[in-house]
Amino acid sequence: MSASIDEIDRAIIxxxxxxxxxxxxxxxxxxRKVGLSGPEVRRRLQRMLEAGIIRxxxxxxxxxxxxxxxxxxxxxxxxxxxxxxxxxxxxxxxxVSHCYLRPRHLPVWPYNLFAMVHGKSRQExxxxxxxxxxxxxxxARGHAVLGSTRVLKKTGLRIAA
Amino acid sequence: MMNGRLDAIDRAIIxxxxxxFPxxxxxxxxxxxxxxxxxxxxxEHLEQLLNNGVLNRFGPMFNAEALGGAVTLAAMVVxxxxxxxxxxxxxxxxxxxHNYAREHDLNMWFVIASDARSDxxxxxxxxxxxxxxxxxxxxKEREFFIGFRVEA
Numbered sequence: 001m002s003a004s005i006d007e008i009d010r011a012i013i014x015x016x017x018x019x020x021x022x023x024x025x026x027x028x029x030x031x032r033k034v035g036l037s038g039p040e041v042r043r044r045l046q047r048m049l050e051a052g053i054i055r056x057x058x059x060x061x062x063x064x065x066x067x068x069x070x071x072x073x074x075x076x077x078x079x080x081x082x083x084x085x086x087x088x089x090x091x092x093x094x095x096v097s098h099c100y101l102r103p104r105h106l107p108v109w110p111y112n113l114f115a116m117v118h119g120k121s122r123q124e125x126x127x128x129x130x131x132x133x134x135x136x137x138x139x140a141r142g143h144a145v146l147g148s149t150r151v152l153k154k155t156g157l158r159i160a161a
Numbered sequence: 162m163m164n165g166r167l168d169a170i171d172r173a174i175i176x177x178x179x180x181x182f183p184x185x186x187x188x189x190x191x192x193x194x195x196x197x198x199x200x201x202x203x204x205e206h207l208e209q210l211l212n213n214g215v216l217n218r219f220g221p222m223f224n225a226e227a228l229g230g231a232v233t234l235a236a237m238v239v240x241x242x243x244x245x246x247x248x249x250x251x252x253x254x255x256x257x258x259h260n261y262a263r264e265h266d267l268n269m270w271f272v273i274a275s276d277a278r279s280d281x282x283x284x285x286x287x288x289x290x291x292x293x294x295x296x297x298x299x300x301k302e303r304e305f306f307i308g309f310r311v312e313a
Contacts, residue, residue: 005228013223013228016220016221017220017221017223018218018220019211019218019219019220020182020219020220020221022189022204022207022208022219023189023204024187024189024190024200025186025187026188026189027184027186027188038186039186042184042185045184045221046184048221049184049221051227052224052227053223053224053227053228054221054222054223054224055222055223055224056179056180056181056221056222057180057181057182057184057220057221057222058178058179058180058181058182058219058220058222059174059175059178059179059207059210059216059218059219060179060216060217060218060219060220060222061175061179061215061216061217061311061313062214062215062216062217063311065213065214065215066175066215066311066313068311073263073270083303084303087303087305088305090305091305092305098304099304099305100301100302100303100304100305101301101302101303102234102299102300102301102302103298103299103300103302105297105299108238108266108267108297109267109297114234114299118311144265146263146264146265146267146270147263147264148261148262148263149262149263149264150261150262151259151260151261151262152248152251152252152260152261152262152269152271153248153251153252153257153258153259153260153271154258154259154260155258155259
C-alpha cells in the first residue's frame with residue numbers, strides 16, 4: 001500500500017490532521033485554505049479513504065478520558081503457519097484495539113502476535129486476556145501480558161505534509 | 162471521573178460517530194439527523210467534548226505508513242537504577258512518539274516514527290550508542306483489520 005498522493009493531497013492532510021472545522025460547510029472551509037472547491041476536497045478525501053491513506057473519518061476518543069485507564073500489550077507465541085489466520089481472528093475481537101504480527105527475538109522474546117487490550121480496571125483487562133486465550137486455545141504455545149506501569153512520553157504522530 | 166459528565170447525546174456521538182462521517186456538502190447536519198438531533202446540538206456537543214479532552218480530535222485519521230512514513234516498535238532491557246536516565250535519552254529523540262514502562266524484562270517500549278525507514282535504523286543505532294544497551298526492533302510484519310470502537 002504505497003502512497004500515491006500529490007502536493008494538493010498533502011495540503012489537504014496538513015489542513016485536516018488536527019481536525020475538521022466545526023461549521024456547516026467544513027469541506028468548503030478546508031478548500032478555501034488550500035485553494036480548492038469544497039467538492040474537490042471531498043473527492044480527494046474520498047479517494048484517500050478508498051486507498052487506505054485515511055483509515056476513517058470521525059470522532060477520535062481519548063481512551064483515558066473515557067475511563068480506559070488500563071492498557072495491556074498481550075503477546076502470544078503462535079506457529080508461523082497459523083499466524084495469519086489466528087491474527088485475523090484476534091484482530092476481529094471487539095476488545096482488541098491493535099493487532100500485529102512482529103518478529104520474535106529468541107531467546108529473549110518468543111512471541112510473534114501482539115494484541116492491545118484496554119479496560120476500566122485491571123480485572124476487566126484480565127477478563128479480556130482470558131477471552132483471547134480461549135479463542136487461541138492450544139494454538140498459543142505461550143503468552144505474556146505487559147501492563148503499562150508508566151507513560152514516559154506521548155506525542156501525537158504528526159505527518160510531515 | 163470524566164465519564165460521569167457525559168450525557169446521553171455525548172454517548173450517542175462517541176458511540177455512533179467514530180467513523181463514516183459523511184463526505185457531503187453539509188455533513189454535520191446529515192450526521193446529526195442519523196443521531197436524531199439537530200446540527201447545532203451536534204456542533205455544540207462536539208466542541209465541548211473536544212474542549213474537555215474526551216475527544217482528541219474530530220476528523221480524518223491518517224495512516225502514516227500509507228503516506229510513505231515508517232513506524233516501528235522498539236524495546237530495551239533497562240536496569241532499574243538507570244531507568245529514568247535512559248528514558249530521558251530515548252525521549253530526547255524527536256522520532257520517538259510514545260514511550261511506555263512495561264512489566265517485563267524488556268521494560269521500556271517505544272514507538273519510533275519518521276518519514277523514512279532509514280531514519281528508524283539511524284535512531285536505533287544512536288540510542289544504542291548513547292545508552293550502551295541493545296535495542297530490539299519489532300517492525301510490523303502484518304496488521305489485521307481492526308473493528309475496535311471505544312464505547313462511552
